[in-house]
Amino acid sequence: MTRTTVLGVLALLAVYTVYHAVSDVPRRISPQGCRMSWMSPSYLLQSEFNTSWTPLASRYSLWLYREVGWEFTQPMGLPALFIPGSAGSSHQVRSIASSAARQYFSSPFLVSEEFSGREMKPLDLYAVDFNEDFSAFHGPTLDSQIAYTSAAITYILSQYPPNTKMIIMGHSMGGVVGTALLPSPDISAIITMSTPHTLPPVRFDPRIEEIYARNRHILLNDETPFVSLCGGARDLLVSSESCVLPEVDPQLEVDLHPVYRRTVFTSALEGAWTGVGHLEMVWCHQVRWRVARVALELGGAAARTLRARATILDRWLGDGHVLPLTLGPPQEEAEVDLKRGTYETLAEGMHLALKSPRVRRTYLLPITPVGENESGARRTTFVLYVSGGGVLSVAPHHALDLRASVQFCVPSSGADLDVESVRCVPLEPTTLRLLPSPRARQPFPVPEEGSDESDGVVLFEAEIPSATEGWVGVSVDAGEQAGGWVVGGFDSREILTNNVGLAALVFGIKKIQFTPADSGALRIRVHFPQLPLQAVLVYSLVPRLTESPSCTDPLFPPLLMHRSRSSEIHYYPLRHNKPLPIHSHAAAPYLQPVEFHPSPGLDLVIYSSGPSCDDPVELSLTIDWWGSLGRLGTRYPTTLLSFCIATVSFVLFHDWRPSERPQSVSESLEAFVSGTMPRLMAAAAIAALLPLGPKWYLGLSGDLGLLASVLAVLLVGIASGLVCLSWWVLQALMWPLQYIATVATQARKPEDPGLRCSTVASMALVLLFIFLFVPWQVAFLGCWIIQLLNCAAHVRDGQVSSMTNTPVQAIPLRPQDGDNHGNSSELTEDGVIGCSVNRGICRSLATHAPAHRAAAYAFHQNAHILLLLTWLLPLTAPVLAVWVRTLLTAGYTTPFNGDHNVFKVAPILWLLDFLGRGRTFDTRCRGKLSPRWGFVTVGVMSMLMGGRWVYLAYDAAIAQVCLVLFLDIALWYFR
Ligand SMILES: *[C@@H]1O[C@H](CO)[C@@H](O)[C@H](O)[C@H]1NC(C)=O
Ligand SMILES: *[C@@H]1O[C@H](CO)[C@@H](O)[C@H](O)[C@H]1NC(C)=O
Secondary structure: OOHHHHHHHHHHHHHHHHHHHHHHHHHHHOOOOOOOOOOOEEEEEOOOOOOOOOHHHHOOEEEEEEEOOOOOOOOOOEEEEEEOOOOOOHHHHHHHHHHHHHHHEEEOOEEOHHHHOOOOOOEEEEEEEOOOOOHHHOHHHHHHHHHHHHHHHHHHHHOOOOOOOEEEEEEOHHHHHHHHOOOOOOEEEEEEEOOOOOOOOOOOOHHHHHHHHHHHHHHHHOOOOEEEEEOHHHOOOOOHHHHOOOOOOHHHHHHOOOOOEEEEEOOOOOOOOOOOOOOHHHOOHHHHHHHHHHHHHHOOHHHOOHHHHHHHHHHHHOOOOOOHHHHOOOOOOOOEEEEOOOEEEOOOOOOEEEEOOOOEEEEEEEOOOOOOEOOEOOOEEEEEEEEOOEEOOEOOOOOOOEEEEEEEEEEOOOOOOOOOEEEEEEOOOOEEEEEOOOOOOOOOOOOOOOOOOOOOEEEEEEEEOOOOOOEEEEEEEEOOOOOOEEEEEEEOOOOEEOOOOHHHHHOOOEEEEOOHHHHOOOEEEEEEOOOOOOOOOOEEEEEEEOOOOOOOOOOOOOEEEEEEEOOEEEEEEOOOOOOEEEOOOOOOOOOOOOOOOOOOOEEEEEEOOOOOOOOEEEEEEEEOHHHHHHHHHHHOHHHHHHHHHHHHHHHHHHHOOOOOOOOOHHHHHHHHHHHHHHHHHHHHHHHHHOOOOOOOOOOOOOOOOHHHHHHHHHHHHHHHHHHHHHHHHHHHHHHHHOOOOHHHHHHOOOOOOOOOHHHHHHHHHHHHHHHHOOOHHHHHHHHHHHHHHHHHHHHHHOHHHHHHHOOHHHOOOOOOOOOOOOOOOOEOHHHOEOOEOOOOEOOOHHHHOOHHHHHHHHHHHHHHHHHHHHHHHHHHHHHHHHHHHHHHHHOOOOOOOOOOOHHHOHHHHHHHHHHHOOOOOOOOOOHHHOOOHHHHHHHHHHHHHOOOOOHHHHHHHHHHHHHHHHHHHHHHHHO
16 A cells, blocks of 8 residues: 555545535534425516617517516506526525515505505516526626626616615525626615625636725725625535625714615524525525515615615614614603503512513612722613513514513602602613524424524613612503513623633533522623634534523523624534534634624623523533544645645646656656645644734634644645646556547657648637637636647656556666766667766757656656546536536537636647657756746735635636746747
8 A cells, every 4th residue: 555545544534524524514613593484486478678679689588577377467556676586596585585575466457565564566576597507617707797786776666656775685605696787777776695705615717806906895885775684604605704795884884875784693593593504595484585575575665765764674683683774763652651650660689570460550679789899880781581572672483562662760759769759761781682482302403494483582781870769660561461470680690601612622521600690690701812713614513501400491401692794693402411502603724813802702692581490500611523533524625635735736846856867757646745745734834823913825814823733733734635636547548548549649649740831720720719618617628638649658658657657767867977977968878868967958858768758757757747637627617617507508519708818728728738748857956947846936926816716726826837838939049
């Protein structure tokens, strides 16, 4: 067993393991609870939108959705447009459109009461169809989609009264298309679903980067209200950190111009509280009905101003975190005087706990003076939970007739606390949001069902200034319907801060014990300021609960909230010994870290309705390695590819060293694995510790410490193993091909080393063909096939097998310099070339060496170049797929703009022509002038920049091919 075999097998195992870890991510880290949606769809082709509107109308199409049997086929309402993503279909509009129709009409053709009284219109939801093009791979395709969609909006609005505005919904890359339509006076709001806004998911095309740069500018400056819905860890196709909109400074936002930008993770979306996969985003019932509802509401007369639209978006697609823009003017409620008999005073220190209240009453909770410590007063927070009802504007969608309001009350006269009447003013909440209320002994979220529209507990938190005397008054107004409960009380506990660092977790478990006083609290806050939040890092938190058998079920069992950035919240019910996957999208590879963090580190809050049988006693925190591996697996494939290209470059660098005997690819790989790879690993490990910033190399901003080094070493190891594997695959391919590789032999006549006119002519013809018709990527694929056949033909000719089987010692060594007088190139005994080192140039090998040795040399060089081309192939393959798809779906005459840059492939054509004519590069005797150092540059560049801009690896390789060819010509002249 050679080292390359071992490494190849290990790399294969590693890839297999990572694949399993990745496919476990949805289940382990972010389970999904989504109800299926049902509809009766029909799609009306808008054939009047034809080529007189846009030439692209012959390629794409526009459809109008109608719910069969529920609404009239004529468009009559408010227009909205759905844009599908990469390889997405226009039919994906059906779930949202159907929900809009069935919310607007309570039964077929009968407008629901909710809408009829408010003069609101139904939704006419159009969808563009892009033939399921792979827009994520290809900038020009994305540009065509943008142009077509823009024309479609003009067409649609021409069918409606003037000044009508549209709502744009985009799924995945459709959101990128939607963003690029801005600024536009025709768009009232944009809602994107699972859209990668800040980092292209496929980074093989520089033209996609241009579109992203334009969109970034739009997202930071345009004032159209914008909501981005993100699915979280469950979305394996688009990493959700790139779904987060770029953050506008919150202060700037209010002062300069009202920019409503909102990222909502579905794990925080009120009423949904579930991870949602990439494709599920368009049909998940809990999400789609809200999107449909927002679109309906935005069509109402009340949505004229930007602020009004922002408020509607916040109300239906919010996560409970109220943005300054949607707050509106402060409520000025008059003071209320409570007369004795209408209120009830609770004993000091008692919690308010009402089950199924059916009265109208105010409860006064005396504010307990808390002991002051040396540095000043402690803060007391009033915490109130309302289940089944609402506080202010927050309530579950189908709430009971239960309302609660919170006031700050003082005696109306004098300082005496026990007087006839009290005077109250409304207490401003610091937090007001709907929390999920997981059902006991059921998974959360419930698979294939998820939360109900009546689920949810309203959390109200308000800070009480210290040293205040008086009461907090909770007015409960309950109707006849039974059900629901209200629990409230004070919390003056400090945040439990734990300074455990990442290194301590790598080697062990951190346990956090709660005191008995803590464990029954309404709210426990735990903070780990030293633990980094990274998208590739998953922590595992195992709670231990009291689990005493003799107690009743709590009203609200402990619920853990993890808030990692202002837009991202995850909720987990605490279950005894059930590990919770604590993960976040706050910082991630190749993304700028978030600036406006709530607080650094890991921040956890446990909410519960007070002492019960399930009080948390202890939390154990560790790293979830399997989960972290799964998260790594979706974020580093591009980086791994660029590391593979780097590996091949280093192998070629080794192969082109001044040496006397030809070396086969297997030998080069063996030499690389035992010599260069350990050094490369060491360099990679050290580089991982450097603060290179989020765009370079591994894209980590230094928060993972030594773990980043481990990652770098693993990536180098796996990349080397994959390159070894790829050589086996190539050999396996060549074996059958050698029998049909006659074409290649024709071109490989060694007796024809010169450049002929016919060669120039055919080359010019090929380049013209690329310039006019086929994308250069097709020519690259052709080059790769020719090179493969070329190598296969060598194999057939037989010299190779005899060469590769020759034991190393059988190859004669070059005679000592003393034997060779060193002033000119000499053919030494046994056909091995000596060279005049002092001139740095040696004669062409092929003319002097015995034929079989020269052929072997040519084969090995060809094989090395084949390996390089093979690893460049993945960078060009996506566009090939796009091209084939476009040809198949849009007809052979579709203009395929872009991709006719002949310079991207001309050097390769030239190189193959050179090699195909039986010539070889003499790499042995060039001394310091050798172009082989160019391969080191390619390798280093691929490693440093490949993760973020992998297409640069291709450009670097092409530049190196140019350099090699150029030097060869130059040397030929100076010979
Ligand atoms: C496009 O449709 C309009 C209206 O149906 C028609 O008048 C026009 O001739 C069509 N144009 C083309 C190029 O088919
Ligand atoms: C006193 O209270 C402040 C504010 O809550 C807190 O930051 C500080 O750590 C406390 N000091 C002591 C000694 O408990």
